[in-house]
Amino acid sequence: MMKAIRRTVYGPGESLSFDEIPTPEVGDSDVLMEVHTSSVNPYDWHLVRGEPYLLRVSAGFRRPKNPEVGIDAAGTVIAVGAKVTRFEPGDKVFGLARGAFAEYSAADEKRLVSKPDALTFESAASLPCAGNTALLAVRDKGQVESGMSVLVNGASGGVGSFAVQIAKSLGAEVTGVCSTRNVELVKSIGAAEVIDYSHDDFARRSRRYDVVVDTIGNRTLSDLRRALKPRGTLVVAGGGSGKWFRPIALSLKAVVVSPLVRQQIRSVMAVVTPENLETLSTLVLSGDVAPLIDRTYPLRETPAAVSYVEEGHARGKVIITVS
Ligand SMILES: NC(=O)c1ccc[n+]([C@@H]2O[C@H](COP(=O)([O-])OP(=O)(O)OC[C@H]3O[C@@H](n4cnc5c(N)ncnc54)[C@H](OP(=O)(O)O)[C@@H]3O)[C@@H](O)[C@H]2O)c1
Structure with a gap:
């Protein structure tokens, strides 16, 4: 079991709940990670609001079909699917994940890269x-x-x-x-x-x-x-x-x-690739890019973090600290 932020109705950040749910299953091409940090994007509040309404065609008309929320993640691999070749348990990784506002999150290995030791979890989660x-x-x-x-x-x-x-x-x-x-x-x-x-x-x-x-x-x-x-x-x-x-x-x-x-x-229709994540990581390590971190919230306060980003005045990134 794990603690996770979930959306079961459309509404403001405060409509999100903080629940105890089963740890995600690991698909054949998936990596299961223990999430250390995540970050909030306008994408998250659009999904939580169900706005623009057009997105409800895939996300569910009256209520969200999928309760998972959060896409940016940095953490430690704890299990890998049968077809995963690039990672093994213990690896530090970052990238796009499913349900990243949680203690554990599954991600397609094609959306992740290894996190260099010199890149902090906070910086890594700000990038994807x-x-x-x-x-x-x-x-x-x-x-x-x-x-x-x-x-x-x-x-x-x-x-x-x-x-x-x-x-x-x-x-x-x-x-x-x-x-x-x-x-x-x-x-x-x-x-x-x-x-x-x-x-x-x-x-x-x-x-x-x-x-x-x-x-x-x-x-x-x-x-x-x-x-x-x-x-x-x-x-x-x-x-x-x-x-x-x-x-x-x-x-x-x-x-x-x-x-x-x-x-x-x-x-721009952003598609996250390992090559781009590597480039971003290199830019941070070379000092050319320093992620701007505005606020940091613990996992249980994610609803407030999502509302803050929805207000539209964040200065750089808003980070969720999970573990
Ligand atoms: N195309 C894609 O694939 C893709 C991917 C990611 C994000 N996006 C979109 O990109 C947009 C920006 O995302 P984000 O993460 O940067 O959002 P964000 O961090 O929430 O943007 C907040 C910033 O916008 C500034 N701002 C607000 N009104 C402004 C104005 N009139 N003129 C200039 N600056 C203003 C705010 O500064 P002040 O407080 O000083 O006003 C604040 O620093 C969103 O619409 C998001 O949905 C698109």
């Missing part, structure tokens, strides 16, 4: 969803190279704080957009310039960027394109909140508008 999304947005979709100018809207958030650091590590000159209280923080992670959105509007300035990475989804496509050079690249990585189509509206518009304009408009 947010770090991977930032890596895809900056390196793959944005094709950021040395000397480019990059604007990151939402530079103080989970994805944005990784995007700023990854773009800088690739040699770009980064401008971060955040609120007044986060200006110094965003400078401290490597932004050469910071635009305080409470006083200034990046879309109304004269400066144009090679790449704009939007993690917020609060601006129109025209506004975001206005901040781009004529042949620049816009990467849509976030969609904001909303019960119906708002969270995916910008990505859908990007698909429609992209073939009609000279600028590149791309959206």
Whole structure:
């Protein structure tokens, strides 16, 4: 048996329960890990809310079909399925797991990598969803190279704080957009310039960027394109909140508008691969990326952690400490 956070109804973070349930079964391609740390992503509160409603088509219309919650995990392998070749009990690992807000969690071995000793469990758990999304947005979709100018809207958030650091590590000159209280923080992670959105509007300035990475989804496509050079690249990585189509509206518009304009408009659908997790781990160990940790909650307080992230003002990542 184990302690786990579960969702049995749709609602706010506080609708989650902290229960004693059986330890997960290990599928043939699965690794069962003792979870040491997890982290919270907007994905978690969307799933807990059942919003946008479109996700209920797979997650369950009236109530969640699957009570598991939490996807980022770092821990120690305690059992492996018959077909697992890369891991054995005792290995320290991190990556994407199922039901990571629990003492034990199962994960497909293809979504995990070994955790180097020098990478803390806290840092490791911060990387899979947010770090991977930032890596895809900056390196793959944005094709950021040395000397480019990059604007990151939402530079103080989970994805944005990784995007700023990854773009800088690739040699770009980064401008971060955040609120007044986060200006110094965003400078401290490597932004050469910071635009305080409470006083200034990046879309109304004269400066144009090679790449704009939007993690917020609060601006129109025209506004975001206005901040781009004529042949620049816009990467849509976030969609904001909303019960119906708002969270995916910008990505859908990007698909429609992209073939009609000279600028590149791309959206990110983050798929976590071992290669990307290794790259993120290397970036942290080299000191190029330092995960920004806002708050840490014990497992039983995960409902409050999920609500905090839903408020939309986390500074970097929110960590769940399990054991
Ligand atoms: N495409 C994918 O596969 C994928 C994967 C992961 C995440 N996402 C999406 O990416 C988005 C960002 O995720 P996240 O983990 O970075 O979220 P997050 O950590 O919850 O973002 C919170 C941050 O957003 C900032 N913010 C709020 N309003 C802002 C505004 N108007 N302008 C600039 N910054 C603002 C907040 O700063 P202040 O407190 O200063 O306002 C806070 O630091 C979410 O929509 C998420 O669903 C997509």
